[in-house]
Amino acid sequence: MTTALIIGGGIAGPATAMALHKAGIRSVVHEAYDAAADEAGAFVTLMENGLDALRAIDALEPVLDRSFAAAGVDFTSSSGRDLGHVPMGDGRPGGATPRTLRRASLYRVLYEEAARRGIDVVHGKRFTGATTTADGRVVASFADGSTAEGDLLIGADGLRSTTRRVIDPDAPGPRYTGLNTVFGYTRDSTAPASPDGYRMIYGKRSFVGYTTAPDGETWWFVNMPGPELSRTEITGTTSDQWRERLLALFAQDRTPAAGLVAATGNTMISSNTYDLPRLPVWHNGSMVVIGDAAHAAAHAGQGGSMALEDSVVLAKCLRDVPGVPQALAAYEGLRRERVERVVAMSARMGDDKMPSRLKRALRDAMMPRLLARGRPGTPGWLAGHRIEWQEPVTVS
Ligand SMILES: Cc1cc2nc3c(=O)[nH]c(=O)nc-3n(C[C@H](O)[C@H](O)[C@H](O)COP(=O)(O)OP(=O)(O)OC[C@H]3O[C@@H](n4cnc5c(N)ncnc54)[C@H](O)[C@@H]3O)c2cc1C
Known part of the structure; x- marks a missing residue:
């Protein structure tokens, strides 16, 4: 039976472990800290596509229970003028309403769900490096001197990923x-x-x-x-x-x-x-990066949702594509264009938050008219994305 070493117990780590579990693949999550990631005091909004990824691994209900709806946005100008309203999702029938929750609550739900399914999450395991054996297996090393061996290693270790640099020492940083x-x-x-x-x-x-x-x-x-x-x-x-x-x-x-x-x-x-707009190398045969370790978007409210999508798609590839290197290549093929498009959109959203004086005046004048025409909040290609668990991954 294939065994995956997952590095990082944030969002992508436990979600990937659950997706692999559903695919019949064993994994162990190795988290550096005694509890889940830092900056846990902040809150996150999960969009329809992220909620759909949770549905694909049967983990949507507990997240709905700990969160509240984020149905739309009302915009206000610096003078206090109402600029209009936009729905948060793409408004398609059947899509779940986006949800807001504390980051810490999301981590907790994912941990509880993983534990309920019998998945091992070990804490205090700071990944420091890895070697590949002659038969393609991976041996991971941790700061406490211990090692772990598996058929592949999945780096879900976030923005400051160590795995990213192990796979490619020249990898760009955030x-x-x-x-x-x-x-x-x-x-x-x-x-x-x-x-x-x-x-x-x-x-x-x-x-x-x-x-x-x-x-x-x-x-x-x-x-x-x-x-x-x-x-x-x-x-x-x-x-x-x-x-x-x-x-x-x-x-x-x-x-x-x-x-x-x-x-x-x-x-x-x-x-x-x-943000992390483009990482040239995602995998090297038996190691791969997912979530913020591979791509990070700062302003689109999509980082968590993208990490969840990655988790499900990677597990499907490992389930359906024979051979770990081939499965990792299929995963990149299915994900790269989409996540890089999200990061580019997110960067534009960041620029729009602090426009020049002229652009601000234009926005204040135009926005009410644009929004009154019923512009969808999040583009359909982004929020309307759905992952069908049963649908097989095929490679040509
Ligand atoms: C303040 C803030 C607000 C945000 N708001 C939103 C939002 O509204 N909507 C949204 O979708 N996204 C939001 N995001 C982004 C979202 O939180 C990230 O995109 C998401 O957490 C990425 O998940 P991940 O699992 O890839 O990484 P993380 O959640 O960062 O998890 C990485 C994990 O790896 C562990 N780790 C790191 N290095 C090692 C190592 N060497 N060995 C072992 N473990 C290691 C870390 O401790 C951590 O637990 C926000 C982010 C921040 C910082």
Whole structure:
């Protein structure tokens, strides 16, 4: 029986393990930390395509139970003008409504589901390197001195992937997009509630989004242009300091953003935003990268969904295509064009968040008319993507 070593217990790691389990392939997930990934305090939205990938591995229901609907977005200009509404999905019948949940909750659900299916997840295993044996098997090494052997190794180790560099020492690293993000949570906001959806605010020097959870708590984020934050700035900047900086950033706006931030206590966390537009080498015969390790999109709200799609497609390839190298090549063939298209779209979305003065004026004038014509929120090719588990993968 084939055994896969999975490196990384974030989103793609446990999802791949469940997909492989469904395909009859054994795997063990090796996670560096004692608990799941960092920046877990942030929240994520899973789009229809990501939810569909969860459905394909019978893991949709528990995610629906821990999340709430993100049906649409209302846009506001820096002057507080309503710019219109757009649905979050592509609006096709049968598609699940996108869902918002804490990143930590998503990790927890995936771990619980994996455990329920008897999948091994081992913690405290920081992958450091791997060698391939004469018969094509992989021996992985970990920082604690231990090793593990399998028929293939799947690098689901995120943006700063070690596997990526093991496969190709010249692999590019993530690219800073020029925007950093602060997240926060408050129950005392004066901002109008936005249940079942988001309000997105185009500030003069910021882009702000918020939604209201079913228990009344407001979850918000602010994107702002600036130099890449150092690790010390990320861990050492207090909520009071962020509040002061953000309120200065909103000084020229007349929107609910200042009220949100002013009402937020000690819950603010910050991060940089990165993408990874094109990784030349995805696999080397017995090792492969998936999720953020292979491609990362910073602004499309699709990173998690893409990681879930990767997981299901890779498992189908390993199920249907004889030979590990051939299956990995088939996986790349099915995924590369789509994920690179998403990263390119995401980069354009990032640019649109901080346009020039002229472009901002044009957007404020044109957007209400465009949205009134019923433009779909997410393009059909993206949100409408469906993966049929039963449909076999064939290679020509
Ligand atoms: C602040 C923030 C907000 C986001 N919002 C959204 C959103 O709204 N919608 C969306 O779809 N996506 C969003 N994303 C992106 C999404 O979280 C990622 O695309 C997704 O987590 C990628 O999944 P992954 O499994 O590839 O990587 P990760 O979830 O990052 O998991 C990688 C795992 O590998 C582990 N690891 C790393 N190195 C090693 C090693 N050497 N050995 C062993 N284990 C290792 C890490 O500890 C981690 O657990 C957001 C990301 C951030 C940072």
